[in-house]
Amino acid sequence: MSQQISLSDVIPASANGKRLDQALAExxxxxxxxxxxxxxTDGCVQIDGECVDxxxxxxxxxxxxxxxxxLAEEKRFEAQPIDLDIVYEDEHILVINKPAGLVVHPGAGNSDGTLLNALLHHFPDIDQVPRAGIVHRLDKDTTGLMVVAKTVPAQTHLxxxxxxREITREYEAVCNGAMTAGGVVEEPIGRHATxxxxMAVVAMGKPAVTHFRVVERFRAHTHLRLRLETGRTHQIRVHMxxxxxxxxxxATYGGRPRPPAKASPELLESLRGFKRQALHAARLSLHHPITGEWHSWDAPTPADFLELLEQLRVDRRLHLND
Incomplete structure (x- = not known):
C-alpha cells in the first residue's frame, strides 16, 4: 500500500522571490x-490552484x-535480533560503532543479517523512516561510527x-608505502568503466575530497588519519x-600484502592475515538534527588494527640500523 500525502500552506514572507523547490524545503x-x-516535476504541486512543474x-x-x-511503501525487511554497539541514543538519533563483516543495507547476496535488520529489531518504529534511518554507509569490512535517524525530520536534517558538508567524519587507515607527508586528494569519483x-577516479565523476595526515611511519607502510569532505562510495579506498x-x-583496489625486505614471520603473517581493508571510522562530529547541539564521538581502534600496528612497530625497531 502507499501513503497519501496532502499538504497545504501559505508562502511566508521569508520565501518571497525564492525558487519553488527552495521555498518548499523551507x-x-x-x-x-x-x-x-x-x-x-511530477506535477503534484499547485500554487493558488494551478499546477507548477x-x-x-x-x-x-x-x-x-x-x-x-x-508515498510508495518501501520493501519490508525482517527485524532480526543482531547485537548493536550503540555509542549514543536519544529519541531522534542513534550512533553505532559498526564491526567488520556487518553489511549496512540488504542487497544482492545479503538479503538479511544486516545493520538495517538489526535496527528494525532494536527500534521497530524506524520502519516509518526511509531506509530505516540510514543516511550514510560504511563498507562491509570497514569498522567504526555511523549515525542513524530515528524519525523523518531527523533524517531530513542529517x-x-x-x-x-556539515558532518565531520575522521578515519584511521594503514596504507602501503612509507609516506613522507600528509596532503589532500581532490579527484572526481564515479563507476569504473569496466x-x-x-569505483574509480574518472573525469566525469562526482567531486570528492579527502584530507589525510601522517600519524606514524613504518618501513614500508604508513598509519594515517583522514577526513572526508564528501562521501562518495569507497572514497578513501579509491583516493589512496x-x-x-x-x-x-x-584486495579490490590493489592493497595486496607488500612486506618490507627481511620482514619477520610474524609481520608476514599479520599482513597476509589481514583480510579486510585497514580502515576505521574513528570520529563522528555533528550538530544534533533537532536540538542543534554539537556532538562528537570517538570509537576505539579495533583489535586487529592495533595488532597490525604493533607488528609494524616491532619490524621498525628490528631494522633501525639497516
Missing part, C-alpha cells in the same frame, strides 16, 4: 529537497501552495547536513589507491 522541512523536487519557478509570498501525492562493482598508496588488506 515550508515542509520534514521532506528532503530531492523528494520535493520530484513532486514538483518547474523547480526554478519563483514564488510570491501570500500565495497558497498545495501538494497532493503518494541528509541536508551531509550534503552541506568493473561495475568498483589513486595516489599509489592503497590500503592494507584492500
Amino acid at each position: 515550508m515542509f522541512p520534514d521532506f528532503s529537497r530531492s523528494r520535493l523536487k520530484t513532486w514538483i 518547474r523547480p526554478r519557478e519563483k514564488v510570491i509570498a501570500g500565495c497558497t501552495v498545495s501538494i497532493e501525492t503518494e 541528509v541536508s547536513a551531509m550534503q552541506e 568493473k561495475r562493482t568498483h 589507491a589513486h595516489i599509489r598508496h592503497p590500503l592494507v588488506g584492500d
Whole structure:
C-alpha cells in the first residue's frame, strides 16, 4: 500500500522571490529537497490552484501552495535480533560503532543479517523512516561510527547536513608505502568503466575530497588519519589507491600484502592475515538534527588494527640500523 500525502500552506514572507523547490524545503522541512523536487516535476504541486512543474519557478509570498501525492511503501525487511554497539541514543538519533563483516543495507547476496535488520529489531518504529534511518554507509569490512535517524525530520536534517558538508567524519587507515607527508586528494569519483562493482577516479565523476595526515611511519607502510569532505562510495579506498598508496588488506583496489625486505614471520603473517581493508571510522562530529547541539564521538581502534600496528612497530625497531 502507499501513503497519501496532502499538504497545504501559505508562502511566508521569508520565501518571497525564492525558487519553488527552495521555498518548499523551507515550508515542509520534514521532506528532503530531492523528494520535493520530484513532486514538483511530477506535477503534484499547485500554487493558488494551478499546477507548477518547474523547480526554478519563483514564488510570491501570500500565495497558497498545495501538494497532493503518494508515498510508495518501501520493501519490508525482517527485524532480526543482531547485537548493536550503540555509542549514543536519544529519541531522534542513534550512533553505532559498526564491526567488520556487518553489511549496512540488504542487497544482492545479503538479503538479511544486516545493520538495517538489526535496527528494525532494536527500534521497530524506524520502519516509518526511509531506509530505516540510514543516511550514510560504511563498507562491509570497514569498522567504526555511523549515525542513524530515528524519525523523518531527523533524517531530513542529517541528509541536508551531509550534503552541506556539515558532518565531520575522521578515519584511521594503514596504507602501503612509507609516506613522507600528509596532503589532500581532490579527484572526481564515479563507476569504473569496466568493473561495475568498483569505483574509480574518472573525469566525469562526482567531486570528492579527502584530507589525510601522517600519524606514524613504518618501513614500508604508513598509519594515517583522514577526513572526508564528501562521501562518495569507497572514497578513501579509491583516493589512496589513486595516489599509489592503497590500503592494507584492500584486495579490490590493489592493497595486496607488500612486506618490507627481511620482514619477520610474524609481520608476514599479520599482513597476509589481514583480510579486510585497514580502515576505521574513528570520529563522528555533528550538530544534533533537532536540538542543534554539537556532538562528537570517538570509537576505539579495533583489535586487529592495533595488532597490525604493533607488528609494524616491532619490524621498525628490528631494522633501525639497516
